[in-house]
Amino acid sequence: MKLYYFDKNGYYSGSGDAATDPELSRVEKRECYLIPPDAVTVRPRRKVGHVARWNGREWLQEEDHRGKTVYSEEHREGIVIDAPGPLPADCSAEPPPSDCHRLTNGRWTSDRAELLRRASGRIDAETDAKILSGFVYRDHRFWLSLENQCNLKAECDLRHALIYPVKIKTQDGYLTIDCPADYLALYAAAVKFIRGVIEDGWARKDSLAGVKKITLEKIVYGQ
Numbered sequence: 001m002k003l004y005y006f007d008k009n010g011y012y013s014g015s016g017d018a019a020t021d022p023e024l025s026r027v028e029k030r031e032c033y034l035i036p037p038d039a040v041t042v043r044p045r046r047k048v049g050h051v052a053r054w055n056g057r058e059w060l061q062e063e064d065h066r067g068k069t070v071y072s073e074e075h076r077e078g079i080v081i082d083a084p085g086p087l088p089a090d091c092s093a094e095p096p097p098s099d100c101h102r103l104t105n106g107r108w109t110s111d112r113a114e115l116l117r118r119a120s121g122r123i124d125a126e127t128d129a130k131i132l133s134g135f136v137y138r139d140h141r142f143w144l145s146l147e148n149q150c151n152l153k154a155e156c157d158l159r160h161a162l163i164y165p166v167k168i169k170t171q172d173g174y175l176t177i178d179c180p181a182d183y184l185a186l187y188a189a190a191v192k193f194i195r196g197v198i199e200d201g202w203a204r205k206d207s208l209a210g211v212k213k214i215t216l217e218k219i220v221y222g223q
Helices: 022-028 112-133 146-157 180-210 213-221
Strands: 002-006 012-017 050-054 059-063 101-104 107-110 135-137 140-142 166-170 173-177
Touching: 002 050, 012 050, 107 112, 107 213, 112 180, 112 213, 135 180, 140 166, 146 180, 173 180
Parallel strands: none
Antiparallel strands: 002 012, 050 059, 101 107, 135 140, 166 173
8 A cells, every 4th residue: 555645734745655554454354554644545646836735634736936046125135945835925036137126026127216326326436536536737647635626725825925836746746836827727727627527427417317227227337
């Protein structure tokens, strides 16, 4: 006789031949078998993607996704299914393509508002970086940190009180300023450069409104 076993939760765990009950067989004068409490003689039906569960009367079929990794908004890094049953609500077998993607009806779609915010932030960062190290005057590259901008403004305001020639430290050595007019020209060039970079950043951010999501993703992730 074939027996079909189930675990403590009723899920099918395997099959095997039943052992003969010698005492009962002798009394009944026929072959009798030992049937443990975690086994039945009813064979479970096999169904792909499901596992049989004994409910005390019959075998039922439940979805079985054990071993699969699924992703959701709550578990963006993925979780491994370790118990039978249906998949968690609103999940995907695919990982999120980026942290700007949101899960909707089992599909990852990029969040335009988040992409716009990050693209704008990236442009701001690029603008700051260009201001910081992009200004070149008379073949000298300046490090225009906020502190250095303030120092340049203060010295320009006091340019008539300075003793010339004045040497200004740059990334390429020292720039010699010979007179107040030269100092004013340097400061005016720096202001024009900074203003131009800022306006270019504004224009780039304004243009984001009509950009497609795929282009926004390239901006955000530098593709």
